[in-house]
Every structure is written in structure tokens, then in C-alpha cells.
Amino acid sequence: MGRLRQITGTAASVPVTLFGLILVTFLIGRVMPIDPVIAIVGDHAPPDVVARVRTELGLDRPLIVQFGIYVARLLHGNLGNSVMTTHPVTQDIATYFPATFELATTAIILALVIGIPLGVIAAARQGSRFDHAVRVVSLAGQSIPVFVLGLIFLLIFYVKLGIAPGTGQVDVVYDGMVNRITGMLVVDAAIEGQWDVFWNALGHLVLPAIILAYFSLAYITRMTRAFMLDALAGEYIVTARAKGLSGTAILWRHAFGNIAVPLITVIALAYAGLLEGAVLTETVFSWPGIGLYLTVSLLNADMNAVLGATMVIGFVYVGLNLLADIAYRVLDPRVR
């Protein structure tokens, strides 16, 4: 019962947080130094057209009224229209989010597959050269800016060596060939059996995914190692060793089994962190995801798009944090 109350307590604070989020985003949108009307009608429009559009957008009304209208529309699922694309923002987000999801998920899978074993083994061999190397590599991952690594990788692998394809999700030639089913190009191409598009899209996915994966990896390896060190110091390990269990069995079945729970929290947080990394990576690689959508909208003062994208990212972030919180409470019997 206590646990349920705790979870509902945490969950109940979410709407308040979300409301705060909406308020902050709205205020940011209204304080921008770019006149959104100019973004729509352009600089050459005569004053009467400007005034007319301003009234049409409701921008001449008091801020409170505007906020009220905004929230009311929001509750109906209406995020307004984007000036850049002329589509409803909700449609744009549905268009662009899957690409970020594709990138982030690939990155996290890579990070987990490589990062967790690295962390476990480094902990097992604490103090060794391997351990030091892992620590430096993971620290370096938290020290390089994403965009620098991205630019360097592009320079080396695309320009100089010609191994990797260029930026974008797919080569220009293949654009528009595959129908949108999930929105993730690699998956859609596979579903439709268009294998040349599939391979091309996969090729384009590799470089940005590796870069993002490196960043998650840095964090995941570090936390795994830290948790394992704690676990390996526990008394039950001493008991297990006394019983004569092999090193590998101790490592993986006992120690690792015990850290699986906090690790889930780490994974959720790492995934959330990828959203941040996505903004910069998508800029460098022209990846058509929500990070790029947000940056471009910001630069164009496309208010509805900025608010919509920021809120969706915020919601996902809150959701992931909530999930991590719940998982931690539910799965860890020690926390009451």
C-alpha cells in the first residue's frame, strides 16, 4: 500500500510539473526577439497586411488571454500550425519524432551492448590498465562536444576515406520512395522490401548513432562500474567465493543480478539524456528529427513549432524520469 501511495504521489506531481513546463515554454515563445508576424508575412509586406495578420493570430490581445487560448487549444490536442511547413505542429511532430526515436534507440542499444560489459569487466579488474583505459575513454566521452566529434568523424570517414555516406537520413535519390509506416526509414524500408533504400538508410544511420552511442556509453559504463564495485564489495560475494563459485558466475549471476535494478534507472536516464545529444547531432548530420525541427524553428521564430517541440521533448523527458522513478521503487525491494 505504501508503495502504491508513493507512486501515485510521484505521478500526481507530474501534472503540476507539466503545467509549469507549458507556462515556461509559452513565456519563452512570447518573449522572443523575432516578430512572429514578420516570420509569416515577410519584411516586404505593407503595414496594413502586417496589422491584419497580427489580429488574425490573436497577438494583439493581452498575454493572459493568449495563454488561456493556448491552453484551451492544447487540451484539444491542437498545437497550432507551423509557419515553416504550413502543417499542424502535431503532424510535424509525428513526422519528425520517429527519426529521433530511430537514432536514439539505435544509439542506446549500441551503448548498452558495449557499455555494460565494459563496466562490469572494468569493475572486476579494478586498478588494472584495462580499468584505467575504460575510465579514460568514458571520461573522454563526457568531455568532447558532440558536434566536434561529429564534424571530425564526417571529415575522416566521409570526406577523406569515403567509407560512410554523407549527411541526411538517406541519399537524395531515394527520397520519397518508401511509404511512411512507422516513420523510421530503416524499418519502413525493410517492411516494404526495398532493400537498396534499406542499406542506404542504414549506412546513413551508422555515423550519428555511433556518436550518440559514445556519449551514452560514457555515462552507462561509468555507472555500471560504480555499481559493480559496490556490489562486489558485499558480504554475500565473500560467501559465494567461500562456497567455491567461479569468478564468472559470481560476476554475472550474483553481482550483476543485484545491480540490474538501479541499472534500469540509469538506462532510462541515459535515454532521456540522448534527447539532449540529439539536438546537436541532428544539426551536424542534418538528421530530420525533432532536435533539428526545434533548432530550425527557434531560428525562424516559428512559435507554434518551438512550443510544440519543446513541450513534447519535455513531456518525454518527464515521462522517462517518472518511469525510472517508478521502476526504482517497484523493483527494488530495499526502498520503502
Next chain:
Amino acid sequence: MSGTTLRAWLLTDTPASRRQAAWGRTYRGWLLFRRNKLAMAGLITTIVLIVASLAAPLITPYSPSAQDLAIRLAPPTAAHWFGTDELGRDLYTRVVYGGRITLGMVVAVVVLVAPAGLLIGSFAGYLGGFVDKALMRITDVFLAFPRLILALAFVAALKPGITSAVFAIALTSWPAYARLARADTLTIRGSDYIAAVRLTGAGAGRIVLRHIVPLCLSSVIVRVTLDMSGIILTAAGLGFLGMGAQPPTPEWGTMIASARGYILQQWWVPTIPGVAILVASLAFNLFGDGMRDVLDPKQR
């Protein structure tokens, strides 16, 4: 002779005063830190960076804004160790001055964030009740955004520039410190020690400021040193997206953004500032890691 007596004084098992105990603790911490080679490398690099930034005018042959349009994008030569950028300015000079900007931004953010977060968190944790809940909801809202995105939105709303970037990064960083201080306060406030102080009639303000805050300090310091690299990266990220320091200010991220188009032919122009960011960030990380091992070994 005085060296060994000083050492003995510091390492004695029976300190005669509180001050001696404090110094002894610091010295022991230093010895522990020194043994960590990576941390030492970080510390030395950090010191070199700080010294270089302070001494920038002395160690650079040119002015960071001196243009020479005739020698744009020149490769490294004896006259220009790192070559020149897209307006013919000496890259080495700009990188060194860029260090000033970066360190300045980091210090500015820390000076804003650490005290504010510490105070807010400790008061929230100690007072509890409505104050605590309200403050925690506010930090929740800020923590709900990925740091870069919120900073980006803030700077876009204000005017892009170093001041806005510093404020934006500070605004997005303080919640973490508040949370940390609050967590520490919650652990401490129920202790006998605090109960005893309360019995002496001390008010809440005095208790928090004189007794609780000092105890939270070590975890905040650790967090600060670890965060410094994050601040450097966020500042560079903002500069890269055009929202941070603006040209001609030689901030590393901004320099990369301006020179991004030249990565094919004159790759050194955007790459060298990138390396500078990496070195500075890594140095702070190694240093912070070492500090954490010493001050808060449980957090390993």
C-alpha cells in the same frame, strides 16, 4: 628540518586544535589525491589553462581581433603557430583568449549557481512543509527539460551573447544543486548535533547557515568540479548553435561554428578549438573525479 616537522604536525593522530585537525584532513586528502595519476594530470592541465588565460596578453604575439584579410585561412607556420582563421586572425591567440572566455563563463556560472542552489536546497530541506514542496515543484519544472534545450530556448528569448548564455546555463543548473543540498540537509537535520544546536535557541536561519550548509559543502564542491566540464560543453554547444558568445568574441564553440564550412580544406580552423574544448573539459573531469574520490568515496 621544518619540512618534516610540518608534515608530522599535519599527520599527527592527536590534533591539539580544530584547525590542526582541519588542516590535517586537507593534507591527507591531498596525499590521496596525489596518488591518482589521472587526477593529477587533470589538475596540472587545469592550472596551466588558468595561468595561460590570465597571462593571455603576455603569451600571445597578436591581438585576437587583428584581421589580415590577405592571409585568410593560412595553414600553421612559424609566424602563426595554429594558422589563421577566416578573417586572417591568428588562431593561436584566439584559442588562448578563448580559454579566458570559457573559464570566465564557468566561474560566472558556478558563482551564481552554487550559493543559490545550496541556500535554496538547505532551506527547503530544513524548513520542510509548504516551502519545501513549492521549491521542489519549481526545481522539477526546470529539471524537466534537457539542459541544452532549455538554455537554448532562454537565450533565444533573450539576446544571444555571453551574458544571456551564462544566465541561461545558470538557470538550468541550479536545480541539481538545490536537490543535492536538500538531500544532504534531510539526512543531517534529524541528527543529535542539530538538535543540540536548536536547544541553544538558535533560529532557523542561523542553524542552516552556520551548521547545515558547511556539512553540505563537500558534496556540492564535488558536484561543481564534475559539472564544470558540463558547463564548458553546454557553453560551447550554445556557441555552436549561434546562441552563445557572438563573433568576433573568440569563444571556442563560436569559433567552430564560424569555421564549420571550412572543415574540408582548412580543417585546422574548426578542429583546433574543438581540441581545446576537449582538453579543458577532460582536465576538469579528471580533476573532479579525483576530488570526488577524496571527498566522497562512497559516490564512486
Next chain:
Amino acid sequence: MLTRRSLLASGAAIGAGASLVDAPGAYAATPPGIVVMAKQIDDIISFDPGEAYEFSDNEVDGNCYRKLIVPDPTNGTKIAGDLAEKWEISEDGTNFTFHLRKGVRFESGKAVTAADAEFSLHRVVLMNKTPGFIITQFGFNPDNVQKLIRATDEQTLQMELPSPQAPSFVLYCLSANVGCVVDKATAMAHASNGDFGNGWLKTHTAGAGSFRLTSWQASDHVIVDANPHASVHPGVKRIVLQHVKDPAEQLLLLQKGGVDIARDLLADQLKSIAHNPEFRIESAGQGTSMYIAMNQSMAELAKPEVHQAIKWAINYDAIAKNITPMTWTVQQSFLPRGLPGALSEQPFTQDLGKARTLMAQAGLPNGFNVTMDFISAPPYDQIAQAVQADLGKIGIKVQLLPGEQKQVITKTRARTHQLAMLVWGTDYFDPNSNAQAFCADPDDSDTSKLKILAWRSHFQNKELTQEVEQAAKEVNAAKRIALYQTMQKQFWDVAPFAMMLQKDEVATLRKNITGLRLGPMPDYTKYSAIRKV
């Protein structure tokens, strides 16, 4: 139906197949029959000619629609008929009669008639969107346009002006993007809520040009396909405009064969490719001017000696030679070269001695501090820094304030700038557009009906303002040109604007691509002759 898949299958896709290994030098060519153009197209808002006003959408419209008249492609100062075979203008300049060609068809197959031309012009005035002023400035409004612009029969369009205007002025305005003739039947079939088809025409075309719009994905790509009913059949079946924001990336794609044409290469990229026989660089002057505005609301900038000091302090040649070779050239008149009446003298060169003397005469020998807003993208950032250095030499300490283009525009519209370095594209191919923008400020108050560049910097000069209005109504062509020449000379002496550079539109093509005709404005850049060998 023509799809990319079918084109790819039919042609021999050299190396365009699945390959992670792309050896440098060898390239995956774009399929035959398709030309891929890398261009920044994130400025597109709509393709409706009554609404579009940006470079990219005007360019696409110019290839999908035809107008009554266009500037003569061989001589910009003359007018040639496009849909109009011939026309007559009454003695007093108020009555225009256009006779349309027979046998022209829209992409729907329907014949082009005067009713469509009438409809197109009516809707521009009735919708009154951003470019509407180009037509309404002659006195047309929703109440009178249906009477004044009439199709008298299938092939004849009658236009009556409320008051006399310079005929060349009127004709050039009809050759602007708003003059595109829209297929009335198609537009009205898709009209909703009395929008004259605007909602549908935002993302579709209904014109008689050589191409038709097949698809548009914002900030990603535009695809136009050959119009089967066009009078001039294009040389390729399909043109893809691919959005590539970064010029360096455009160059890379061009070199690797991912695109056939790159439209936005900057000086540095052009230099690196100039001697490569694989590629060809073509350029044409465009009606886009770069200038520095000096807000007269700031006391120091209000002094006429300071205007001239600034103009004499800037090293225009060094900027054009070192920062923007091949892409921007020095043009110090407010009329871009190529426009009728434009002067091509460049009276100002860097003369620091003269500039300093002027500053002393202004009573500011030690200079002063000032801010300058500018667009933060290349090459503007570099030019701004060069200007900052130049002005620093005469004591003017410039603090640079970069921003996104729309941000800087917002600031100048709010008149809160001091110095601002910006770009202005002429609205139509007639001197009145820029003359009005730079010289006319009849009402300096906040409720003025005219809030263009002179107004934004509080530049109120009664003489110039009057001359602008006079020239717009001058029916005698020679007298009109003379008036504009006088204005340009006066401008050099009194205006708080340092006109610096004029844009050259540059296209870099693979050697097997020919026929791209760059025009003096985006509306006149033609794809119809593009061929891929």
C-alpha cells in the same frame, strides 16, 4: 505515373545502388532524366503567386507559371510578351489592353484565356496578402478591381488605372511573381471558404509553365516535373531541389555526385573548384543589395558629415576582393546594376584622411561608440567584422550585435537599431521599388502607411520623397530615367545609407549539365532549357 522508382529502374543507375563503400573520386551519379539541385529552400512559405514573396518560392513559381509579360531575357531594360502577344497603352497612360496568345495550355490541359488572367489579378487584390501591394499600389482595391480589370473576350484583357502611372512601371509590376496567371477552373475547384483556392495553391501549382509542382516537403525538398501541355518542353523530365543548408556540404555533394547543381556556394568554395574542369561556374547579377543603415534617431548618426565619413571609411574593394569574390561585387547606388536607370559609377573608395576630416568637421574628432546589428551567417559575419575594423580606424568604435536575419529585421522595423547591416531584394524589376524603399518617408510617425527602409532609419528628405512619387507617374520614359539618375546622385550626398555590394547569383554545375538560365531576379531563373548530357 512518373515515380522515382520507375526512373531509377529505367535508367542505368551508375553506382546509385546500395553501397556503404563509396570510394572518393568515383561517384554515384543521379539518374538520367533527373537533375538534382542543392539549394537552401527553407525560405518557402507558399507557392500561391498571390502570397509567395521569398526567393525560392518565386523561382519555382517562375518555372511553373507564365505571366502576361516578362523582362526581355536578352535585354533587361526591355519588356517582352509572354502570355500576351501584344498590348496597347492609351495616350494618357491609364488604359492597357493585352492580347493573349492562342494555343497555350495549363498543366490541366485547359486553354489559357483572358478570364484566367483576370481571375489571377482579381484574387491578388481581393486576398491582399504580402505581395498584394505590387498591384494595389496603382489604386486597385477590392471595391474597384473587378470593374477596372476585365476580360473583354477570350483573348483580351482590359486594365484601367485609376490615375496615370509610368507605363514601364506598371508593366514591370505585372512581370513580378504576382502577375502569374493561375488556372481559374482548377483554383476554384479547390477553393474553400472563399479563399480563391489559396489553401490548395499553397502546396500545388496550376500554371502554364514548363514544369509543375509535384511535391514539397518543407526544409527538405521540392520536386517539379515536366508539364505535358507546356509550349516550351523542358529538357529534363524532373528537377529536384534538395535543401542543403551548409554551402560546404553542397560542395561536397556536388563533388561526390550526389547533386548536379549547387546554388549557394560561397567565395571560398568557389575558389577551390574554379579550376576544376569537371565543373562549370555560371553567374548573373541579381537585384539584391547589401547596405548599412544609420538610424537618424541617434544624435551622432544624424550629422551629415558622419554619414559621409562612414561611407569614405569602408574599404569596399578589399571586402569584395578578399571576402566575397565571385559572389558579391561593389555597387554603391541604391539601384542594382541591370535595372533601368541604374548608375554604375562607384564614387566611394577608402580614404581615411578624408573620413577623419569629416569626423572633425562633425565635431567628433575622437569618434564615438555605436552598435551595429548584422546577420550572423557567412559572409555577413565576416563583412561586419571587416567594417568594424575599418570604422575603428576613424575612431568609431563599433559593437557588433549579430542575430538571425528575421531578428535583425524585427529590430530595424521597431527602429531600435543604431547601425544595421542588411540585405534588400528589389520587389519587382523597376527602379521604383528600391527608390521608394530607400528614399521615401512621407510620414515618419508610427502610423505611417509606408514603413520601408527610409522610414526605419528616420530618413526624411522631402525632396527625394517627392521625386519618388514624381518618377512613378512620369509617362515619358527618358525623363523618368533622368529623374532616377538625379536621385541616385543626391542619395550619395545626403543619405544615411552606405550602399556596399550587389549580389551575383552563382550556380556551380557538373560539366554534363547545361542550360540553367539565371535571371536578374529569382522569378526569372529558368529551368526549361536545362539538359543533362
